[in-house]
Amino acid sequence: MADEELAKDLGPLAALTIGVGTMIGAGIFVLPRQAYEIAGPAIALSFVVGGVISLFTALSASELGTAMPKAGGSYYYVNHALGPLFGSIAGMGNWMGLAFASAFYMIGFGDFVTALVAVPAIDLDVIRISGTQVAAFFAGMLFIAINYVGAKETGRLQNVIVITLVAILTVFSILGFLQADLSTLKPFAPTKAGYGAVLPGTALVFVSFLGFAKITTVAEEIKNPGRNLPLAVVGSVVIVTTMYAILMIVMASVINWTELAAPGADPVVEVAEVAFGNSLGLAGVGAGLIIFGGLLATASSANASILASSRINFAMGRDKLITAWLNDIHDKFATPYRSIAVTGVIILVLILIGDIKILAKAGSVLHLIVYGLLNLALIVMREADVAEYDPAFRVPLYPITPILGALFSFALIAFMDRIEIGLAILFVVVGIGWFFIYARPRTEKQGVLSKYVLSRPDDMPDPAVSAATTVKPDGGDYRVMVPLANPEHETDLISLASAVASQRGGTVVATHIVQVPDQTPLASGAAHVEELDAESAELLERARADAETFGVPVETHTILSHRSFEEIFDAARTHAADLVVMGWGEDSHGSPGRAESAIDELTNGLPCDVVVLRDRGFDPGRVLVPTAGGPDSELSAAIAQMLQAEYDSELSLLHVTDESRDAGEEFLADWATEHGIEDANLVVVDDEDVEAAIERAAGDCSLLVIGATEEGLLSRLVRGSLALDIVDDVDCSVLLAEKQRKRSMRERLIG
Structure with missing residues (x-):
């Protein structure tokens, strides 16, 4: 199956709004009550800390993204630089982290829906599904369908949502500032933990900073990624961090934080009622506008997360870390529709069974693992001095920036609750197990780090060489079959096949098809091979000698058949060939311009890739x-x-x-x-x-x-x-x- 490309149809605004649209939702509309409960007004510092941690990783992601604008973003960079073992961890973590986050955003969306209309709960024998979850479930189905039909439609929707949302929050901030009483901010860190609550607060609200990395997951679809990707990634972090800090200060200065943290409180709506009511006499309008904004915010967050998560799945399938069945691109919409469908099912299940705080922190902790690995990936790409690594953007203050990015990302995990830390450990273990059980025998890609270590075994510590050897992908045994017929072209065909096998760490399978007359049973022909084709043994021995000069393993087979050219493709199936290298025989191409004959083309698909040498x-x-x-x-x-x-x-x-x-x-x-x-x-x-x-x-x-x-x-x-x-x-x-x-x-x- 051909590896198909994704269309480049996302402009800079659409890319920026994927990040901003995802990040602007949770922090201001879904989590303020829980956030104020942890840190009081100092939660503004929690958002600043989260923004700083994100900024380090955003800079690293920008450099990697301009050098490698690939679908999969963070996952792809980790897999390419650190290898498929870490790629499996990052891929599973990123994919499921986005699924958790998507479910979290959709439940937030459902909460705003139920503030407008009554949605009945559903009581089953084993589970009770609240009205919020019911609304979230159907909204999730809608946004999965939107992503199914294509990135351009998704980008246009994001533009409208985010521009409208930013306008609402700007008005909200201005009116709130006019009603602000800064004395309500004293003491600034009033909770029992004082300023020690800032980092636990960051652990809670970090789900608000997942959007910038989602931009890199669609890098393959961004126009002019060398310029637009860094602008979108770094710009989204700076914009959102600034907005969060201002909004949290404004809200706590309009209504005392203790009231905002009270059980059942809805801080953003309550502040809107005061701000709009005192300034314009439109308390009800303000509340309605904020509820509408909450719908937009959580919708845009969910929409962007679903878009990104499906593409992680798509990229992993392309690298053979999960089944290639997920790689298919829709004929009409040009989207990885199977990836979107599978991811969508997971999100819908999480909506039905998930708790909103656990979903938020689970999404954060899995992303923090990926962010830490992403910063390490940048260091590897720089230090390995890879020839093709030529980013249009380079992080400032290297290597301090990626080192701090990795340290801060991993360190923040320690401030999560036990259930989220356990989930992080579980996903690391699952990723490692998945690599050795499923991916290692199938994937062929070897990471830059492993190649670097194995290419310098004498200069590297023995444990490093041993570890690189242990995790080196098997990729199966890549088999290059060469059907030989003409001694004049044997050397060239074997040279070509051996060069490919050498680069893929594979085996050359040299075959010679001896055609037996229809009147002679094949079993009888086996006793008379020398009479039927006196050159067979010599031809295969020469092929073995030529292939061995390349240092690749060689198999030789004599195949008796009543057919000649047509037998090549059956032999390829029999010997599990990944590639057939064959000569251009005069009687081979009754199907001009293709590798197979006209009969083969009509009756069978090719068993593997084929190259035909006109020598x-x-x-x-x-x-x-x-x-x-x-x-x-x-x-x-x-x-x-x-x-x-x-x-x-x-x-x-x-x-x-x-x-x-x-x-x-x-x-x-x-x-x-x-x-x-x-x-x-x-x-x-x-x-x-x-x-x-x-x-x-x-x-x-x-x-x-x-x-x-x-x-x-x-x-x-x-x-x-x-x-x-x-x-x-x-x-x-x-x-x-x-x-x-x-x-x-x-x-x-x-x-």
Whole structure:
């Protein structure tokens, strides 16, 4: 199945409002009563402390986000830098932390709904569902559906909600300030714990600061992330921290904090009644406006959290830390709809069974783990001096900033209650267990930290080398099958296959298919292999010798069949191949421009990825990859990247466009970054004749890597195909790449 991209359709305002919209809700509308109860007016300092802790991590997230604008945000950075063991912890923690937070916001939303209309409770034999939870449940279903239909619709909704919300709170603050009596703030830290209550207060309200990291989870969808991502991330923290501090001071100066902390109190509504009533004589209007604002605030928080949590799930599926089934992109909406649906079910369950304070702190504690790991990830990326790591934004005062970010994040966990600390430990243990039981045998990605340690075993402490070896992903055994037929091309095919296997830590499976006449039973043919094909043993022995020069394991198999070309794909299934590297035989391509024959194309999907070498002398010195972003382009990019790593190839990417050159350059740069080959030469050509442009560019290269055609079989049989025409017309060797994926019969016939 092709790894599909998410559309870039979020502008800077939409990105900023994802962060602000999430953070502005809980602190001012849902938690003030509990917050004042803990720290009194000093809760304003709790918000400032939370903002400072968040700012350190926001700066680190901004640098990582501009260097790696990927779906998954914090999870992706941890997984990429620290490896899939920590990626499993961060992914599970971030995903479930957002689910807890989403449920918390939705219950807050339900509380405001019940202030406006009566919502009946539901009594079941095993559980009583309050009216607040009922309202939250149905509201949750609505926002899950909104996220299901696409990020652009989500971004537009966030813009409207947050702009309206900020306007309401601005009026609320001004009117409240006019009624303020600063004497009510004395003493500033009146609770029994005094200023010692500030950090426990921060632990409670930190759920209010989860929004900035959510921006990075949609970095892959943000326009111009190098500029817009840092502005949105850092800007959202500064804006919200300032608003929280002002609002908490204003509220406690309008009504004494003891009244705001009383059981059953609704601080923001009560303050609004005083502020609007004394200033404008509109107490009822003020209360109604604040209830409306509360609905907007909790709705925007929930909406942004659902958006972000589903994309964590999506990113983990892409890295094989959870099932790839979650990777599917909706044909119409271009969203990871299965991730959204699965996450939505979890959120709805939490709404039905969760306590609001536990949900808030659970969301916070899981995020604090991720934030600590995120800061460590930045240090690893800097210290490992990764060649492709080139952020457009760099944190100031490195390494002090990420070190303090990590220390503060982990330290704040100590001020949580036992149940939240236990939950944090549980999720770390679950993440570790999940990695060793499920992810390690499947994932192939090795973190930068592990690579760095294992590449310098003599310079590193033995425990570090041992630990890196222990957690190194198995990724299964990546198997590259090479069906051999022509001794003249055996060396080139094996060299190509071995280069790929070497880069993936895999095995070369060399096969020779011996065709037995239909009149001869295969069992009888086995006794006469030498007569049927005298070169079989010699061909496979040469293949073994050639592959072993690359230091990769080699298997050899002689396969007897009544078929020849068609047997290749059955053999790939039998030997569990991940990639087939085969030669361009004259009788192999009755389906022009694709790897399989016409019969295979109509009757079966490919069992694995396939590359077909049109061999005119295998020379990977100068590799050209034309791309228009088609579904086979991922495989083209992966093959080119592995050849570059193995042979130090000069790699060029080509995009031919008949539209805006600027748009073409932006597309190609984004595509190169997406596939980890941003150091390649980027070439954009304005030309309506794509074939001619590719052929001209191929004149300067030694190997052309091109994706299979997307045209249907019927049109190809009538008109041929661009890919096949290029293969025939260029002078260099050509690799035709075709990614394994499902295609309907209509797609196979028509395209």
